[in-house]
Amino acid sequence: xxxxxxxxxxxxxxxxxxxxxxxxxxxxxxxxxxxxxxxxxxxxxxxxxxxxxxxxxxxxxxxxxxxxxxxxxxxxxxxxxxxxxxxxxxxxxxxxxxxxxxxxxxxxxxxxxxxxxxxxxxxxxxxxxxxxxxxxxxxxxxxxxxxxxxxxxxxxxxxxxxxxxxxxxxxxxxxxxxxxxxxxxxxxxxxxxxxxxxxxxxxxxxxxxxxxxxxxxxxxxxxxxxxxxxxxxxxxxxxxxxxxxxxxxxxxxxxxxxxxxxxxxxxxxxxxxxxxxxxxxxxxxxxxx
Amino acid sequence: xxxxxxxxxxxxxxxxxxxxxxxxxxxxxxxxxxxxxxxxxxxxxxxxxxxxxxxxxxxxxxxxxxxxxxxxxxxxxxxxxxxxxxxxxxxxxxxxxxxxxxxxxxxxxxxxxxxxxxxxxxxxxxxxxxxxxxxxxxxxxxxxxxxxxxxxxxxxxxxxxxxxxxxxxxxxxxxxxxxxxxxxxxxxxxxxxxxxxxxxxxxxxxxxxxxxxxxxxxxxxxxxxxxxxxxxxxxxxxxxxxxxxxxxxxxxxxxxxxxxxxxxxxxxxxxxxxxxxxxxxxxxxxxxxxxxxxxxxxxxxxxxxxxxxxxxxxxxxxxxxxxxxxxxxxxxxxxxxxxxxxxxxxxxxxxxxxxxxxxxxxxxxxxxxxxxx
Amino acid sequence: xxxxxxxxxxxxxxxxxxxxxxxxxxxxxxxxxxxxxxxxxxxxxxxxxxxxxxxxxxxxxxxxxxxxxxxxxxxxxxxxxxxxxxxxxxxxxxxxxxxxxxxxxxxxxxxxxxxxxxxxxxxxxxxxxxxxxxxxxxxxxxxxxxxxxxxxxxxxxxxxxxxxxxxxxxxxxxxxxxxxxxxxxxxxxxxxxxxxxxxxxxxxxxxxxxxxxxxxxxxxxxxxxxxxxxxxxxxxxxxxxxxxxxxxxxxxxxxxx
Numbered sequence: 001x002x003x004x005x006x007x008x009x010x011x012x013x014x015x016x017x018x019x020x021x022x023x024x025x026x027x028x029x030x031x032x033x034x035x036x037x038x039x040x041x042x043x044x045x046x047x048x049x050x051x052x053x054x055x056x057x058x059x060x061x062x063x064x065x066x067x068x069x070x071x072x073x074x075x076x077x078x079x080x081x082x083x084x085x086x087x088x089x090x091x092x093x094x095x096x097x098x099x100x101x102x103x104x105x106x107x108x109x110x111x112x113x114x115x116x117x118x119x120x121x122x123x124x125x126x127x128x129x130x131x132x133x134x135x136x137x138x139x140x141x142x143x144x145x146x147x148x149x150x151x152x153x154x155x156x157x158x159x160x161x162x163x164x165x166x167x168x169x170x171x172x173x174x175x176x177x178x179x180x181x182x183x184x185x186x187x188x189x190x191x192x193x194x195x196x197x198x199x200x201x202x203x204x205x206x207x208x209x210x211x212x213x214x215x216x217x218x219x220x221x222x223x224x225x226x227x228x229x230x231x232x233x234x235x236x237x238x239x240x241x242x243x244x245x246x247x248x249x250x251x252x253x254x255x256x257x258x259x260x261x262x263x264x265x266x267x268x269x270x271x272x273x274x275x276x277x278x279x280x281x282x283x284x285x286x287x288x289x
Numbered sequence: 290x291x292x293x294x295x296x297x298x299x300x301x302x303x304x305x306x307x308x309x310x311x312x313x314x315x316x317x318x319x320x321x322x323x324x325x326x327x328x329x330x331x332x333x334x335x336x337x338x339x340x341x342x343x344x345x346x347x348x349x350x351x352x353x354x355x356x357x358x359x360x361x362x363x364x365x366x367x368x369x370x371x372x373x374x375x376x377x378x379x380x381x382x383x384x385x386x387x388x389x390x391x392x393x394x395x396x397x398x399x400x401x402x403x404x405x406x407x408x409x410x411x412x413x414x415x416x417x418x419x420x421x422x423x424x425x426x427x428x429x430x431x432x433x434x435x436x437x438x439x440x441x442x443x444x445x446x447x448x449x450x451x452x453x454x455x456x457x458x459x460x461x462x463x464x465x466x467x468x469x470x471x472x473x474x475x476x477x478x479x480x481x482x483x484x485x486x487x488x489x490x491x492x493x494x495x496x497x498x499x500x501x502x503x504x505x506x507x508x509x510x511x512x513x514x515x516x517x518x519x520x521x522x523x524x525x526x527x528x529x530x531x532x533x534x535x536x537x538x539x540x541x542x543x544x545x546x547x548x549x550x551x552x553x554x555x556x557x558x559x560x561x562x563x564x565x566x567x568x569x570x571x572x573x574x575x576x577x578x579x580x581x582x583x584x585x586x587x588x589x590x591x592x593x594x595x596x597x598x599x600x601x602x603x604x605x606x607x608x609x610x611x612x613x614x615x616x617x618x619x620x621x622x623x624x625x626x627x628x629x630x631x632x633x634x635x636x637x638x639x640x641x642x643x644x645x646x647x648x649x650x651x652x653x654x655x656x657x658x659x660x661x662x
Numbered sequence: 663x664x665x666x667x668x669x670x671x672x673x674x675x676x677x678x679x680x681x682x683x684x685x686x687x688x689x690x691x692x693x694x695x696x697x698x699x700x701x702x703x704x705x706x707x708x709x710x711x712x713x714x715x716x717x718x719x720x721x722x723x724x725x726x727x728x729x730x731x732x733x734x735x736x737x738x739x740x741x742x743x744x745x746x747x748x749x750x751x752x753x754x755x756x757x758x759x760x761x762x763x764x765x766x767x768x769x770x771x772x773x774x775x776x777x778x779x780x781x782x783x784x785x786x787x788x789x790x791x792x793x794x795x796x797x798x799x800x801x802x803x804x805x806x807x808x809x810x811x812x813x814x815x816x817x818x819x820x821x822x823x824x825x826x827x828x829x830x831x832x833x834x835x836x837x838x839x840x841x842x843x844x845x846x847x848x849x850x851x852x853x854x855x856x857x858x859x860x861x862x863x864x865x866x867x868x869x870x871x872x873x874x875x876x877x878x879x880x881x882x883x884x885x886x887x888x889x890x891x892x893x894x895x896x897x898x899x900x901x902x903x904x905x906x907x908x909x910x911x912x913x914x915x916x917x918x919x
Contacts (some may be wrong), residue, residue, distance in 0.1 A: 008832065009831075009832040009833045009836060010747065010750070010751045010753065010832060011753075012743075013743040013744065013746060013747035013751075014747045014751065014753045014754075014756075016740060016743060016744070017740060017743070017744040017747065017759065017803075018755065018759070020740060020799075020800070020803070021759075021762060021766075021800075021803075024778065024781070024796060024797075024800040025762070025766065025774075025777075025800065027781060028774075028777035028778050028780055028781040029773075029777050031777060031780045031781055031784060032773070032776065032777040032780055035780060045783060084677060087673060088673070088674060088677045091670050091673065091674055092674070101916060103674075105909065105912055106678060106681075106682075107681075108908065108912060109905060109908055109909075110681050110682075110685075112854065112857050112858075112861075112904060112907075112908045113857070113861065113901055113904045113905065113908070114860075114861035114863075114878060114900060114901070114904065115861075115863075116861070116863050116878055116881060116882060116885075117685075117688070117861075117881070117897040117900060117901055118684065118685060120688070120881070120885050120889075120893065120897055121684035121685050121687060121688040121897070122684050123885065123889060124684070124687060124688060124691065124889055124894075125683075125684050125687060127889060131687055161680070161681075161684065164677075164680075164681065165681070211768075214768055215768065218768065218769070218770045219770055219771070221770060222770035222771060222772035222773070222864070223770075223771075223772075223864065224772065224864070225863055225864070225882060228886070229885060229886065239770075239772050242772055242776065243772070243867070246776055246779065246868065247868075252780070255776065256776070256780075259772070259773050259776055259777075262770055262772070262773055263769075263773055266765075266768065266769060266770065266773075270765065270768070341823075341827055342826075343823055343826075362826070363823070363826040363827055364826045364827075364828075364829045364830055364831055365829075368827075369827055369828065370823070370824070370827045372820045372823070372824055373820075374818060374820050376818060376820035376821045376823065376824035377821075377824075378821060378824075378825075378839055378843075379821075379843065380842045380843055389825070389828050389830075389838070390828035390829055393828060393829040393830050393834060394829055437824075437828070438827075438828075441828065441829070
């Protein structure tokens, strides 16, 4: 089967993906951006009149509160994921032997399975008559069930629980590529483990740290169902705010503006990520790796 | 009707502004076994890829059977390649691998079977037709790769260092087999290798390449006995290189001073007085005599044995000449001299038959000799 | 066993325990013969039976299944072609495409969800099956691309050249040589897309219509009303299905070439 130059396999496959992504990703994104600058419509969703008031509204203390709260919770989540996940990823990367792929599989499974279901499982544990309370009572630490659910702490726990694999996997990928010879060289020169860790290992795994943080921080801001289920009506995070504006309040432009803020945060993190990769590859060239 | 199957005219190729091939002119005759010989990075594989169609020249023309190949894709050329890594399709059986080419060309099924089995018979693998490549040894995979290429009866077969992954013994066997195959098929073979012994033993002609240029093109005998540059002399076989200066020129004789001696040789290259020259002597061409045996009739050099290396069929001698330079001489055990008995510290003469040396004009800088990567 | 090793093993076990404990509880209690209490009252398959009797749930499950199968298939098709194109060819905007694919994976789903909603409304498309389908295909494609591309990266380039050398066109090379060798990765991509689609909450939340309900959304609304044993059973089933798919996908990706 000879392909002539008009219909070439290359142009077909390249064209196809550009068409699809163009129509279903780029165009909607542009529409989102546009909507954030429009006014709210009476009967329809938007009124085609340019305005900056959506962005101005964001600076309203109520909303700034929501933003601050969200960033705080998301940051806490990311921090905990990092603290728990980094040692774990490090140990996992150093495992040798035939069980390694099995261990890796057990991290990958939660990555792909529904986080809604896993959050639900968390609800079961944290609810008033749930497993946690029963356990604490059994231990004698408390007499009566305590309020675990519908607290900010529950939201963080739920987020960490859902997103921990998302931190571990990029970290694992980066740590695996770490050249052990560098560490040996440092030891040879007399550096102690702590020093090695901070001056060598952390900087070299920085891309993984940033990638993992991105995969935790951004969803933490946007996954509205976790604060919804674990935090109750009290928890209003950016994700809930957006959802709210689009479906209940029907203020699409404002919702769009808030979403754009999310996109900006993501872009910032991406820039950080590429910067860290660049720095890493520069250093490698200088060191002669 | 030209008997040239391939012509390269002033072909240049650069990658990222690094010139890999510089003004290559090459004519290849139908049915010949031509080897491109040279060190890594000399451009020999690039020429192969240009012929196959995987690269296009930056400038110059590639003609196959007189036809300009500029716009012609690899799949449309009557050329087939045996890749260095064999590149067998892992998901297909040996049979299907070999049948791939005919199948693409639309050969009827019945005929495919005949052609494939014939090709497999030629490489002695007809009993392994149903195996998958992963189940074959390196040598067997190699033969499948060859069968897969020759079944298409191409105009030219390109072989990119096909034997480099094989062990020594298998390599030697395959060299003979390939040579016989080529003779039987009558297809033009273009063979790429960095192994000069391989090139010498298999080829009708050799093109010795260095840094993107063809240094010398000729028969193996030509290349070996009359290298036209220091690079060729050094790359193909071993050579002692002695620097000298011409002091007197006669009709057919040239006298030169080198290594504190005056030597008289035939003037084959029109040397001029006070020209700097290099004298090339192959170790096996040197006869080493005991001092007691008297001064030799032939041109000779004088020195002390520094090292004796026994090699089974030969004895290698490292001789420190009176002038200070060290040369190597290889002596063969034979009936004339059953007693090859050399000692370190012995004073000897090293002579050679006049005419067996190679005289070359001195080369500008040592950058014609490549550093090994 | 020295202290260092012990602490390493303990730490890892702790984390693994953390990850799996809640799910295990969920699964165990789906078999618990008790409606409200958390004390173990005996083994039962009651809740699973109730699920099978629930017509509405079955219908919703079927919806999810259909959407998942179709979107996985289309996404795998497009994603595979994309991965091959990225590997083989140089074309306009190739580097941008690369970046875009990775960004898509990183971006928060909520942004994709509402932007797609805006698109569909702007196009006056009724929200339902088709909008869901298009959306699911869109977010699955990057994962297929990454999966297939990962396998392609280790490809022996000479094999493709060999095919061309023997006379095969681009398409024939793809069809007869590349695709068969890629099959494990392609299937793995399909399986992973299937799980992504089956489990998606956020994007589906925005682009679904009143007449077409998906399983995760149904679970979501059920959970908001409180913990129920039927939900435990349903969640267990969904979890097990996803689990099987992921295990198969991983073993396919692990195969030596």
